[in-house]
Amino acid sequence: MKESLLPAALAVLAGLAALLAYAALASPYLIAAGFTIVLFVTLSASWNLVSGYTGYVSFGHVVFFGIGAYTASLLAVKGGLGWPAATLGAASAAAVLALVLGSITLRLKGAYFAIAMLGASEAVRVAASTWESLTGGGSGITLPNLLSPRGAFLLLGITALGTIVLTYAVAQSRFGLHLLAIREDETGAEAMGVAATRAKTAAFVLSAVPAGIAGAANAWHINYIDPESTFPILLTIQMIVMTMLGGGGTVLGPVVGALLLGLAGEFLWARFPFIHLGLYGLLIVGIVIFIPEGLLPRLMARGILPRTRRL
Amino acid sequence: MTEPGILQVRHVFKAFGGLQALSDVSFSVPRRGIVGLIGPNGSGKTTLFNAVSGLFPPDRGEIVLDGRPIAGRPAWTVARRGLVRTFQVIRVFGQMTALENMLVAAPGLDARAEKERALALLDRVGLSRHAREYAADFSYGMTKLLEFARVLMPGPSLVLLDEPAAGVNPRMRETLWSIVRESREAGTTFVIIEHDMNVMMTLCERLTVLNYGEVIAEGPPEEVRRNKDVVEAYFGKTAERAER
Numbered sequence: 378m379k380e381s382l383l384p385a386a387l388a389v390l391a392g393l394a395a396l397l398a399y400a401a402l403a404s405p406y407l408i409a410a411g412f413t414i415v416l417f418v419t420l421s422a423s424w425n426l427v428s429g430y431t432g433y434v435s436f437g438h439v440v441f442f443g444i445g446a447y448t449a450s451l452l453a454v455k456g457g458l459g460w461p462a463a464t465l466g467a468a469s470a471a472a473v474l475a476l477v478l479g480s481i482t483l484r485l486k487g488a489y490f491a492i493a494m495l496g497a498s499e500a501v502r503v504a505a506s507t508w509e510s511l512t513g514g515g516s517g518i519t520l521p522n523l524l525s526p527r528g529a530f531l532l533l534g535i536t537a538l539g540t541i542v543l544t545y546a547v548a549q550s551r552f553g554l555h556l557l558a559i560r561e562d563e564t565g566a567e568a569m570g571v572a573a574t575r576a577k578t579a580a581f582v583l584s585a586v587p588a589g590i591a592g593a594a595n596a597w598h599i600n601y602i603d604p605e606s607t608f609p610i611l612l613t614i615q616m617i618v619m620t621m622l623g624g625g626g627t628v629l630g631p632v633v634g635a636l637l638l639g640l641a642g643e644f645l646w647a648r649f650p651f652i653h654l655g656l657y658g659l660l661i662v663g664i665v666i667f668i669p670e671g672l673l674p675r676l677m678a679r680g681i682l683p684r685t686r687r688l
Numbered sequence: 689m690t691e692p693g694i695l696q697v698r699h700v701f702k703a704f705g706g707l708q709a710l711s712d713v714s715f716s717v718p719r720r721g722i723v724g725l726i727g728p729n730g731s732g733k734t735t736l737f738n739a740v741s742g743l744f745p746p747d748r749g750e751i752v753l754d755g756r757p758i759a760g761r762p763a764w765t766v767a768r769r770g771l772v773r774t775f776q777v778i779r780v781f782g783q784m785t786a787l788e789n790m791l792v793a794a795p796g797l798d799a800r801a802e803k804e805r806a807l808a809l810l811d812r813v814g815l816s817r818h819a820r821e822y823a824a825d826f827s828y829g830m831t832k833l834l835e836f837a838r839v840l841m842p843g844p845s846l847v848l849l850d851e852p853a854a855g856v857n858p859r860m861r862e863t864l865w866s867i868v869r870e871s872r873e874a875g876t877t878f879v880i881i882e883h884d885m886n887v888m889m890t891l892c893e894r895l896t897v898l899n900y901g902e903v904i905a906e907g908p909p910e911e912v913r914r915n916k917d918v919v920e921a922y923f924g925k926t927a928e929r930a931e932r
């Protein structure tokens with residue numbers, strides 16, 4: 378497998394170069410648009426790591442984004458930390474929350490897990506708005522300007538790239554194979570010696586980290602957080618739609634989905650904010666009916682793309 | 689054989705609602721043996737495999753593998769202690785290649801050694817040409833063979849086979865049984881559920897017979913075949929008629 382690492386390494390370098398060039402050259406408007414795109418890529422790729430590979434659909438993944446945003450903001454405002462340390466804090470908080478939530482909810486079967494995660498994210502959102510002494514409640518937290526929009530873009534862009542690399546590594550590994558086995562037949566996988574709950578929990582923690590960093594980067598980007606904008610169910614729905622569109626359980630599926638949806642959102646339907654949610658609804662229905670397995674797996678099945686775990 | 693067997697099942701009970709699927713089942717499996725488990729449809733053979741392999745805990749009773757109690761332990765722990773099984777209803781991973789299916793069950797050696805082992809086993813069951821094809825595209829017989837090869841992948845000490853030959857063509861069936869014999873020579877123990885009595889007579893050193901969730905006979909095949917209860921329960925009316 379060693380020799381074939383070269384194309385992947387080159388792709389990562391190219392991605393890094395593109396991010397740096399974009400951060401250096403793009404106009405403020407394009408930086409803002411680019412931020413949305415890398416946000417979408419990070420979030421859908423992170424959702425894919427657990428839900429795409431194990432089939433356990435999380436309806437509450439936004440909770441890691443939210444906990445990241447709050448942890449980073451509080452560490453910066455109340456703890457006086459700089460953005461790097463506060464961002465690390467956000468990643469750790471997301472990981473710990475995933476470990477705690479996962480060891481409870483991942484014992485539940487599919488649909489119950491989905492609902493439990495929805496409940497968990499709503500519970501954390503309510504906690505954020507009622508624990509006023511800490512979080513400022515509904516009026517939110519205003520942040521000092523710690524990182525420029527370009528810096529926030531670059532931070533999140535590199536996180537997006539890192540999440541893709543992480544997914545690539547998982548997909549090639551025995552661990553990744555175990556996750557896919559769980560997705561297909563958890564009982565069968567366990568009978569073959571796969572420690573399913575452990576593997577799912579590990580994937581969950583891995584997937585929470587980039588989402589937590591994204592929450593922090595978003596806070597650096599807009600310098601303000603409040604419960605409503607930090608735990609929106611819409612964001613979870615977007616993660617699900619993007620991954621389903623591109624194809625869950627593949628490395629690049631969620632990236633493709635995020636690019637398509639991000640660009641469409643940015644340049645087409647941002648003008649119609651009120652039908653936004655309705656469009657997502659229609660899109661979900663369309664995907665489920667016409668390409669339930671997602672674009673990439675469809676292209677692989679057709680022989681247009683090679684059928685490999687590397688893509 | 690004074691050495692304790694590799695597996696002891698003692699006074700195991702399992703009910704599904706009002707149905708007593710296993711009722712005070714005890715039997716033991718000698719190390720490096722091939723033991724047959726027979727009985728009419730619905731007599732509890734698969735349920736016994738499920739309880740032993742940790743798919744669900746028995747309601748009561750002890751199960752001891754290699755001197756350690758395993759009743760109620762989760763399936764993956766039991767598997768990692770060396771007991772693996774196949775399913776009567778096949779359970780291969782369709783969205784994975786045959787090779788990937790094998791690697792899921794790998795024992796945790798270095799990657800190259802595992803791959804070689806996987807390919808060798810696939811070759812043994814005649815699937816090496818299909819190693820990189822997806823199991824979803826396999827015929828029923830091929831899937832059975834893949835599941836059989838996969839169960840040997842971790843290098844288990846005890847293998848439970850639930851009707852492994854059903855749906856496999858006669859030539860591959862012979863191969864399958866000869867792999868069982870070879871693996872036994874290499875130190876693996878087998879418990880086999882199989883309806884073909886001719887196969888069971890020649891393959892197994894011992895037979896255990898279940899009927900309505902109870903063990904009604906146990907012993908060497910010749911002895912079991914002559915047992916009246918077995919003739920009645922298992923061979924049923926046709927056997928009685930034949931004897932008349």
Ligand SMILES: Nc1ncnc2c1ncn2[C@@H]1O[C@H](COP(=O)(O)OP(=O)(O)O)[C@@H](O)[C@H]1O
Pocket residue numbers: 704707709727728729730731732733734735736
């Ligand atoms: N999961 C289950 N739930 C309810 N009843 C079951 C279940 N598994 C098996 N049974 C019942 O238990 C009895 C024994 O079944 P089984 O062990 O599959 O028999 P065999 O493998 O000997 O044909 C049957 O009556 C079957 O219907």
Ligand SMILES: [Mg+2]
Pocket residue numbers: 733734735776
């Ligand atoms: Mg059965």
